Amino acid sequence: MRVIDETLFASADPVTLKGSACDTCGAHVFPALGSCPMCTGVDVHDVPLPTSGSVWSWTTQHFEPKPPFRTDGFSPFSIGYVDLGPVIVEGWLVGRTEWTIGEPVRLVLAKAWTDGEEPVHTFAFAPASDVAEVAS
Numbered sequence: 340m341r342v343i344d345e346t347l348f349a350s351a352d353p354v355t356l357k358g359s360a361c362d363t364c365g366a367h368v369f370p371a372l373g374s375c376p377m378c379t380g381v382d383v384h385d386v387p388l389p390t391s392g393s394v395w396s397w398t399t400q401h402f403e404p405k406p407p408f409r410t411d412g413f414s415p416f417s418i419g420y421v422d423l424g425p426v427i428v429e430g431w432l433v434g435r436t437e438w439t440i441g442e443p444v445r446l447v448l449a450k451a452w453t454d455g456e457e458p459v460h461t462f463a464f465a466p467a468s469d470v471a472e473v474a475s
């Protein structure tokens with residue numbers, strides 16, 4: 340399965356994001372970095388991030404963004420910050436356009452656009468109650 344940027348993922352199946360953790364101060368960041376933005380330490384290592392969390396904040400965009408945004412067909416979409424525990428990650432919220440702060444969500448792969456005939460996936464968060472692994 341093609342993903343938008345392989346460096347974002349510790350694993351594509353099951354989908355897991357790759358962050359980094361600082362050995363000096365314990366800070367976690369996403370995407371992974373080679374040094375710590377909190378203490379400037381360089382003793383950092385890659386870590387797989389939790390695959391479930393809760394909505395920390397969100398908004399729904401009702402107009403099509405300008406390029407380089409790509410999509411097969413525009414419809415209103417939600418973007419949110421998801422609290423994964425050690426780090427808050429910004430991402431696409433899929434499945435609906437109304438959310439509640441604190442509600443549980445889980446990491447999924449979602450089709451971002453189609454390149455020729457090939458779907459290109461990115462990470463997203465779906466309601467924890469949904470069972471589909473790939474949202475469309």
Ligand SMILES: [Zn+2]
Binds near residue numbers: 361362376378
């Ligand atoms: Zn640090």
